[in-house]
Amino acid sequence: xxxxxxxxxxxxxxxxxxxxxxxxxxxxxxxxxxxxxxxxxxxxxxxxxxxxxxxxxxxxxxxxxxxxxxxxxxxxxxxxxxxxxxxxxxxxxxxxxxxxxxxxxxxxxxxxxxxxxxxxxxxxxxxxxxxxxxxxxxxxxxxxxxxxxxxxxxxxxxxxxxxxxxxxxxxxxxxxxxxxxxxxxxxxxxxxxxxxxxxxxxxxxxxxxxxxxxxxxxxxxxxxxxxxxxxxxxxxxxxxxxxxxxxxxxxxxxxxxxx
Amino acid sequence: xxxxxxxxxxxxxxxxxxxxxxxxxxxxxxxxxxxxxxxxxxxxxxxxxxxxxxxxxxxxxxxxxxxxxxxxxxxxxxxxxxxxxxxxxxxxxxxxxxxxxxxxxxxxxxxxxxxxxxxxxxxxxxxxxxxxxxxxxxxxxxxxxxxxxxxxxxxxxxxxxx
Numbered sequence: 001x002x003x004x005x006x007x008x009x010x011x012x013x014x015x016x017x018x019x020x021x022x023x024x025x026x027x028x029x030x031x032x033x034x035x036x037x038x039x040x041x042x043x044x045x046x047x048x049x050x051x052x053x054x055x056x057x058x059x060x061x062x063x064x065x066x067x068x069x070x071x072x073x074x075x076x077x078x079x080x081x082x083x084x085x086x087x088x089x090x091x092x093x094x095x096x097x098x099x100x101x102x103x104x105x106x107x108x109x110x111x112x113x114x115x116x117x118x119x120x121x122x123x124x125x126x127x128x129x130x131x132x133x134x135x136x137x138x139x140x141x142x143x144x145x146x147x148x149x150x151x152x153x154x155x156x157x158x159x160x161x162x163x164x165x166x167x168x169x170x171x172x173x174x175x176x177x178x179x180x181x182x183x184x185x186x187x188x189x190x191x192x193x194x195x196x197x198x199x200x201x202x203x204x205x206x207x208x209x210x211x212x213x214x215x216x217x218x219x220x221x222x223x224x225x226x227x228x229x230x231x232x233x234x235x236x237x238x239x240x241x242x243x244x245x246x247x248x249x250x251x252x253x254x255x256x257x258x259x
Numbered sequence: 260x261x262x263x264x265x266x267x268x269x270x271x272x273x274x275x276x277x278x279x280x281x282x283x284x285x286x287x288x289x290x291x292x293x294x295x296x297x298x299x300x301x302x303x304x305x306x307x308x309x310x311x312x313x314x315x316x317x318x319x320x321x322x323x324x325x326x327x328x329x330x331x332x333x334x335x336x337x338x339x340x341x342x343x344x345x346x347x348x349x350x351x352x353x354x355x356x357x358x359x360x361x362x363x364x365x366x367x368x369x370x371x372x373x374x375x376x377x378x379x380x381x382x383x384x385x386x387x388x389x390x391x392x393x394x395x396x397x398x399x400x401x402x403x404x405x406x407x408x409x410x411x412x413x414x415x416x417x418x419x420x421x
Contacts, residue, residue, distance in 0.1 A: 001410065005364065005379040008357035012282055014274035014295070022274075022295045026266050026303050033304075 066091050070143035070152055071173075072114060073187030074121055076130045077211040078103040081185050082117055086148065090117045096185040097208075102126065115155050122159075122166070136213040137166045140187035144173045184208060191215045198222035266303045273316065277323050279380065283365060283372040284327035294326045301326075317391050320381075324373065324392070363413040371406035378403060 068083035078099035083092040090109045095101040107124050109117045143149035153170040160166040171190050179189030182204035192207040281291040309315040377383045389396040
């Protein structure tokens with residue numbers, strides 16, 4: 001039986017056509033499998049590169065957006081600074097006294113256009129209350145970026161042009177760089193420097209507890225004293241004291257007020 | 260992945276064996292061709308490093324049997340008429356000898372067919388068949404014994420089932 005079974009199976013053969021078709025099928029399938037593999041590999045790299053590019057762009061965009069390039073310091077009694085990015089959007093606020101904190105919390109300023117943010121602060125209830133009480137609001141535009149500060153200064157000046165008790169000025173950042181070390185806003189520190197030019201005994205701590213109206217009155221008094229001293233022939237040393245680091249006359253003070 | 264030359268060599272060397280395994284499992288040439296393609300594609304894509312020819316042959320037997328089982332799982336194929344493969348093969352290959360023996364083998368239950376083929380044709384021992392099929396060696400001995408008895412009965416007891 002063994003031999004017969006063997007002989008029976010021995011006569012069974014795969015035909016050549018089937019072998020050829022099988023070989024063709026395997027060759028074709030292998031070729032197809034290799035091509036998609038390369039394509040998938042290419043796509044993987046492309047997707048990875050695109051993802052890296054996107055990540056870099058997102059990181060760069062994030063860094064660019066959240067880097068302040070200009071500060072608008074608004075001081076009346078509340079002292080608040082608006083950090084503005086290069087796109088003119090508010091990306092942060094800093095308050096330098098309790099009133100400033102209360103004001104910052106009462107208004108929504110983040111991601112607003114700087115113009116709109118300034119209007120929002122000026123029109124806020126607490127700010128309007130101070131203005132009604134004849135307080136003095138100083139809006140200082142502080143930046144190293146000349147082009148942007150010019151643009152912002154022009155826009156804010158236009159807004160404050162005909163408003164009572166509001167003044168706007170432009171300050172170079174390096175001139176008021178020490179403000180925050182004394183716990184003062186840039187705007188208040190600038191006023192402190194103005195007074196300091198007339199009165200060497202005044203300290204940042206004293207200024208810190210004063211409203212801007214009080215500081216401005218003090219400055220006016222000092223300037224008047226100096227002028228009267230000059231008229232008496234004693235105040236020649238104070239000439240040019242009311243000039244900023246750029247040699248420009250400030251916009252506030254007698255005759256320079258935007259009203 | 261193996262080269263086309265390796266696949267070509269394997270087809271030349273093992274096509275007949277695979278055809279025979281297909282014959283004892285499948286019912287028509289179309290299924291046989293499907294199994295051929297499946298087996299040799301698996302061979303081409305396999306990363307197994309065969310220790311020797313016997314290892315390669317045993318692997319191909321195992322893969323072919325599994326491929327045939329997969330064909331059986333298909334609903335349509337399980338409902339086709341049996342013995343078609345033999346007639347189809349006879350039509351295509353009139354030189355087949357001992358047709359009555361082959362018919363008797365193909366009428367056996369599948370597990371017996373497989374055992375008979377591996378033992379009588381491929382010359383594997385019961386322990387080797389057990390390894391290839393993943394069965395206990397005693398089970399293989401039992402299957403061989405029963406298959407021989409059934410063949411003897413089918414062939415009228417004239418054959419010596421040694």
